Structures are given as structure tokens and as C-alpha cells.
Amino acid sequence: MLTRDFVEDSLYNPSYGYFSKQVVIFTPGEPFEFNNMRDEVEFHKLLGQRYTEFEDKLDEKTPNETRQLWHTPTELFRPYYGEAIARYLVANYKLSQYPYHDLTIYEMGAGNGTLMLNILDYIRDAEPSVYERTKFKIIEISSNLAKLQAIQLLRGADSRGHSSKVEIINKSIFEWDQIVPSPCYFLAMEVFDNFAHDAIRYDPMTEEPLQGTVLIDSRGDFYEFYVPQIDPVASRFLRVRHAATGGRYRHPLSQSRILRKVKSSLPFTPNLSDPEYIPTRLMQFFDILGKYFPSHRLLTSDFHDLPDTIRGVHQGYFDILFPTDFGVMELMYQAITGKLTRVLSHEEFLRRWADVEETETENGENPMLNWYKNASVLTTV
Ligand SMILES: C[S@@+](CC[C@H](N)C(=O)[O-])C[C@H]1O[C@@H](n2cnc3c(N)ncnc32)[C@H](O)[C@@H]1O
Incomplete structure (x- = not known):
């Protein structure tokens, strides 16, 4: 088989693929109180403790299982990271589509569902009139994660009240076959790195x-x-x-x-x-965006650099991920979809859209800005 089919099979095979069986995304539980921490070193220490607690709970449920935990900015900096994205969405929606269209958000690969909740919480609290017109659709390949997202949504008998706004579509984006003609935002946070190459x-x-x-x-x-x-x-x-x-x-x-x-x-x-x-699957994703989501605006974040790579691992047991060349990807996206784009570093994007005071420690350091130096954000303009 081709290398890309081998990677895809190792990651997504329903019986033994990593995303079907092994995947667990770390979540810190309660949001961190950055303002009450001395510095980033203290954040590191607290994060270590939360990791251990999280792993201990997993060990109680499924002892003797090998697992590999990883974290994403969505999870570490919840709800502030999601709020930054919500601010970006609402500002752009108000500029160009309001009041003629609803705010429709697609999220591909929603992990634990945290970004969806943080975005909807923010819009409901800060922009009630936009919230009325918001729809959120998740496209998720992993049935385990799709179930978890549904549970998150309903936790506390849907005390957050978002379920009427959300649809979880449990399929791969590569099986998508419906045209969505109206304007929509398309989010893809840390998904490109898992696309087969x-x-x-x-x-x-x-x-x-x-x-x-x-x-x-x-x-x-x-x-x-x-x-x-x-x-x-x-x-x-x-x-x-x-x-x-x-x-x-x-x-x-x-x-x-x-x-x-x-x-x-x-x-x-x-x-x-x-x-x-070469990110062949990423090119096919751009084909899907161009063909089925002609009026989309993309917001995506991923790693532009991944140091410390290793040569080979046990099939199906590990995540396989690749860095994205944003310079080339941007040009290919433009060529395929005919849209214009902007690439910012993770930090630049957050300086523009996040409430950075919320994630500042007492000595003035800011983990949300300083971490993920190897990540970039691309948006359709
Ligand atoms: C690294 S996780 C990121 C999760 C989340 N976006 C975050 O930042 O915390 C990748 C996510 O993409 C999903 N995924 C990977 N390939 C996909 C595909 N072809 N179609 C839809 N979802 C996919 C995975 O199941 C997982 O939910």
C-alpha cells in the first residue's frame, strides 16, 4: 500500500487505528487561574500535578493500558483560547454577514468538544443576539471522540443550553458530499498534522x-x-x-x-x-472545501515545526503527526479555493483576539502567548 494509506490505516482503522482506540486528549479540569500563579514555572508545576491526577483516573478505569497523552492550546488555556476564536468569529461575522445570514460554524476534529463549548458560552454571554442565530456543526472521524463531545454537550442536563445549536456528524471530512452554499466559518485546530502524507x-x-x-x-x-x-x-x-x-x-x-x-x-x-x-490528504481537504463549502472562511492552527521526531513506532498505538509548511500550504489553498489568506504566529493571533490579561502570571509572564511557539494560524481574509 502507499505510505499515505499506511498512515491513514494506522491512525483511523476502525479496529486498531490510533484515533479509533487509543486517543485520549488531556484536559486539565477546572480552568487554570493564571493571575494567581507566580510565574510560568509554577504553571508548569501545576500542569504536571493535573497530568498525574488525570492519568491516575484513567488508570482506575482502564489499568495496564499503554497510552500517550498530549495537550492542545484549546485544553490548556480553556476557556480563554476558545474565547479568542469566538471573538474573531463574531467580529468577522458582524462585518460581513450579519444580519443577512446566520453564524454557521463547522469544526472539523473537535477532540473533547472543549472549543465548541467555550465558543458557544462566549457568544451566548457576550453577544446574545448573535447567539440566537448561531449553529455549530462538528465533523468528527472518531466515534469515541464524537460520543465524548455529545456527553460534554449534555453534561449537567445541558445546563449550558447549547444542544439545540449543535450537530455532531460522526464521519471523516473525506466522506463529505453535501454542498453548503451559504457563508460559514470552518475551524480545524490541530487536525492537519494528523492527515496522511x-x-x-x-x-x-x-x-x-x-x-x-x-x-x-x-x-x-x-x-x-x-x-x-x-x-x-x-x-x-x-x-x-x-x-x-x-x-x-x-x-x-x-x-x-x-x-x-x-x-x-x-x-x-x-x-x-x-x-x-507531502500532505496529499491536506490538498484533498482543500478540494473538499472548494467544492462543497464555496462560501467558507477557514481558521486553522497547527504546528509549523515538530522537533524530536522518532523513526518508527508500533502500528496503531501512537499518534502520527507531521509539521505543516504554512508558506506552501497557503499558496496551495489559494490556488485550489481562489481565496485570500493571512498567516500569523500563534502568539500574534492571540495578541489580537484574546483577553491576554486573563492568562498573565503575577510576574508578567504569559504562558498562553509563550507556549506553542511552533504553531501558526491561517485565516481566510
Ligand atoms: C489532535 S486532535 C485535535 C482536537 C481539538 N481540535 C483540539 O485542538 O483540542 C485531532 C482531531 O481531529 C479528528 N480528525 C482527524 N482526522 C479527521 C478527519 N479526516 N475528519 C474529521 N475529523 C478528523 C480527530 O479524531 C481529533 O478529534
Whole structure:
């Protein structure tokens, strides 16, 4: 199978995929009181304690299970992070669609459902007239997480009163087949990194790309192969990227030809370039946005850099994630959807839209701004 099918199967196979079975997203419980903390070191310490409590509770429910916990800004900085996004949504909605259209928000991959609750709480409390006209639709691939989102929504017999506004659609975005003609906002927070990628290596002599495939033998051992036939999806990706970047994209062979020839003639040199992982699924997501959500405005946040990567893990037991090249992604999104965009760092986006005083510690540090330095935010303008 192609590398992208292998990654997709490891993450989403209904029987053993990571998102079907293993996924647990850390949630700190009660919001942190940043104003009462001395500094970021204290925040770190408190976070460590909450992690331990969270893990202990999981161990009581499902002992002896291997698990890998991770956190997202939505969870660590709840409700302030969600409120920042709500402010952005309401301000833009009021500028361009109010009062002609409802505020319709799609969230793809809603994790524990925390962002949805924080956004709706904020709109209900701060903008009651907009709240009246708000609809929130989650598109979630994982049935475990879709169930959890429904539970969150109804917790306390829906004391928050949001359930009439929310629809949870338990399917992959790649199965979407309905046209949504009216204006809507489309949120995707930390989902792109989990989209399957293809692996491409280049022949240094001919400069031709080869596509990664995985073979699993009858004993269950895995072998990685590179073949010269590029499948239509990866081949389209390479074409669209080439056109969108005006041919300026620097892939792993982008170094001087002479240097490359010298290197490749040295003994023990690998006969192919390093692999590059191309986000073929992300391109297909842009196709879906362009085709089925023609009037959408995208707001997405993800990692532009992921240090400390590891080479291989037990299939289905671990999250697999890739950093996003926002420069290239932005150009490809524009080429496919015809829309204009802006990319900001996580910090820049929050300085504009968050109530940053809420997340400031006594010594003036601000964990919500300082953490996630490796994340960027892209919005349709
Ligand atoms: C890393 S989590 C992020 C959760 C949440 N957005 C947050 O920031 O806390 C990725 C989420 O995307 C969902 N997801 C991944 N691929 C998807 C797809 N193809 N269609 C819909 N949801 C998907 C996962 O099940 C999960 O809920």
C-alpha cells in the first residue's frame, strides 16, 4: 500500500487505528487561574500535578493500558483560547454577514468538544443576539471522540443550553458530499498534522521522484519500498505545488547539481535523496472545501515545526503527526479555493483576539502567548 494509506490505516482503522482506540486528549479540569500563579514555572508545576491526577483516573478505569497523552492550546488555556476564536468569529461575522445570514460554524476534529463549548458560552454571554442565530456543526472521524463531545454537550442536563445549536456528524471530512452554499466559518485546530502524507524520495541522477510504499509480509513484518510510478493524487500534489509556488519550492534535491553528483558518487551514499513527506490528504481537504463549502472562511492552527521526531513506532498505538509548511500550504489553498489568506504566529493571533490579561502570571509572564511557539494560524481574509 502507499505510505499515505499506511498512515491513514494506522491512525483511523476502525479496529486498531490510533484515533479509533487509543486517543485520549488531556484536559486539565477546572480552568487554570493564571493571575494567581507566580510565574510560568509554577504553571508548569501545576500542569504536571493535573497530568498525574488525570492519568491516575484513567488508570482506575482502564489499568495496564499503554497510552500517550498530549495537550492542545484549546485544553490548556480553556476557556480563554476558545474565547479568542469566538471573538474573531463574531467580529468577522458582524462585518460581513450579519444580519443577512446566520453564524454557521463547522469544526472539523473537535477532540473533547472543549472549543465548541467555550465558543458557544462566549457568544451566548457576550453577544446574545448573535447567539440566537448561531449553529455549530462538528465533523468528527472518531466515534469515541464524537460520543465524548455529545456527553460534554449534555453534561449537567445541558445546563449550558447549547444542544439545540449543535450537530455532531460522526464521519471523516473525506466522506463529505453535501454542498453548503451559504457563508460559514470552518475551524480545524490541530487536525492537519494528523492527515496522511505520502513519502517521496528523488533519484539524484535523474531528479525523478519515487513514491513510498509499504509492504507487509505474511509474518506481519513491514518493508518500505520506493517505486517510480507516482499515483494520480501525489502526482497532482506535485503539479499543484509546482504551479502554486511558481516553481520555487525547494525539495530535498534542491542543492547544486555538481555537489549532488559528487556526493552520489561517494561510497556508502544512499541511492535516493532524503524523503519528503507531502500532505496529499491536506490538498484533498482543500478540494473538499472548494467544492462543497464555496462560501467558507477557514481558521486553522497547527504546528509549523515538530522537533524530536522518532523513526518508527508500533502500528496503531501512537499518534502520527507531521509539521505543516504554512508558506506552501497557503499558496496551495489559494490556488485550489481562489481565496485570500493571512498567516500569523500563534502568539500574534492571540495578541489580537484574546483577553491576554486573563492568562498573565503575577510576574508578567504569559504562558498562553509563550507556549506553542511552533504553531501558526491561517485565516481566510
Ligand atoms: C489532535 S486532535 C485535535 C482536537 C481539538 N481540535 C483540539 O485542538 O483540542 C485531532 C482531531 O481531529 C479528528 N480528525 C482527524 N482526522 C479527521 C478527519 N479526516 N475528519 C474529521 N475529523 C478528523 C480527530 O479524531 C481529533 O478529534
